[in-house]
Amino acid sequence: DAGITQSPRHKVTETGTPVTLRCHQTENHRYMYWYRQDPGHGLRLIHYSYGVKDTDKGEVSDGYSVSRSKTEDFLLTLESATSSQTSVYFCAISGQGPDGELFFGEGSRLTVL
């Protein structure tokens, strides 16, 4: 299994609070992605990174920010969580980007009350 660790795995928070999800990899892969998964919507890309300090927006980036200060860590921040951000969040890594296999973490389930 690819070395990807997401933390926390489960979190319950209240509307308006900040939340940070962490993705840590031990594979030295260049590309890192944050997806959210919701019933009826499948997997939707939030943000991605193609190198240290190099990030870009995905399909559903509003309300989210990311940072990548070192190769192994990709942080997803919800500055002020809303109930619509209740979801399962998946981190993925790849050495080649979309032209190759993406390795996914186990997911982080976030509930915003």
Add this chain to the structure above:
Amino acid sequence: GESVGLHLPTLSVQEGDNSIINCAYSNSASDYFIWYKQESGKGPQFIIDIRSNMDKRQGQRVTVLLNKTVKHLSLQIAATQPGDSAVYFCAVPDSGYSTLTFGKGTMLLVSP
């Protein structure tokens, strides 16, 4: 952006049957396609991929067929087993090969 769709949200089969999961894509310039499997409570896992210069590719018990004329691909699973029960996604890269767009998924239910 890419549009990737699946024909059926749920497919129920008997153990031992062959399963076929379908996917349609919108961009005729797409040249790389991937299938992922997601078991309950886990992240998606790569199954098989195919490039547009091929019509068919086989793996272990799985075959992917690509019909570029009608922009359709399918995943065939031979002798389906209970362990194949999962959600299956097709995915295509965007034109810039910077991101991957996933379809909404088909849930495969295998009964003994």
